[in-house]
Amino acid sequence: MVFMQFSTGIKYSESDLEKAKTYRAKDYPEYVDPAIEALVREMMSGFADKWTVEILDALWDAGTLRFSKLARRVSGISQKMLTQTLRRMERDGLVVRDLYPEVPPKVEYSLSPLGLTRGAAFCNVWVWALENHEAVAVARSHFDANRR
């Protein structure tokens, strides 16, 4: 499996912790429309559920995929969840659905420009996950050992 490409020159090291602390130090108390804030928060959590991440990843790697190809590529997904998640992503403007009215029908999915920028923004998180999965595994076994 190919994770989202991360050979972007963006790397996280010790200095990033310092940067992180620096960001936190400042405070930007600015007014934000509650409706917009709600949408932004929804975009943070709602766009990062399991299937959305996997589909975004698959389309990121493959570029364009038919429904059935996508189903085979995203292992474990049911037809219902694939349809449902694709429909939501299409509605949110992340995915483009191209229907070819042939018999049998052919439907191709790909990332929209918006979906591509989302993928780009997500690259750092992939990098973080790839670089820190061991730290998480250690933290878990340590916690479980101490807490029984």
Next chain:
Amino acid sequence: MVFMQFSTGIKYSESDLEKAKTYRAKDYPEYVDPAIEALVREMMSGFADKWTVEILDALWDAGTLRFSKLARRVSGISQKMLTQTLRRMERDGLVVRDLYPEVPPKVEYSLSPLGLTRGAAFCNVWVWALENHEAVAVARSHFDANRR
């Protein structure tokens, strides 16, 4: 409400779409241990549910918060979900829990170094969400209008 600070110099513009396309063009077919892949994928989706994001955001902004302060800061969260989510984040090594054995008890929560780097990695996604919420809103209303 203060979103995660994003005055990092990292900005997304038209050129980022080009970059995104460039990333996608290359392919890195390398073997990954299935157990590690599963953990990495879990870290992508499981660490981005609603409450985890909100708690990470709150602790990122505030630095250190007591349980009750956190409860007031994360609007709408129930005591149960706050406890549950904090426990999971602590287990995953994202959050540090400091217990002061006084009466009444005092418990302080803060982000671990790992949690801070996660927050830093997430900054781009906040930037993306803040810059593109209107695009999403437009996409939705367009989709709803056409599909009825």
Next chain:
DNA sequence: CGGTATCCACTTAGATACTG
């Protein structure tokens, strides 16, 4: 092929009550 519709087992999270 690419869906939709229905049913149902399971999970989830809020409300409430209680505690060291």
Next chain:
DNA sequence: CAGTATCTAAGTGGATACCG
């Protein structure tokens, strides 16, 4: 104060069957 325990309503996703 900072939890735990219990109950329950609502949501979620898989399996299955059917359709244009």
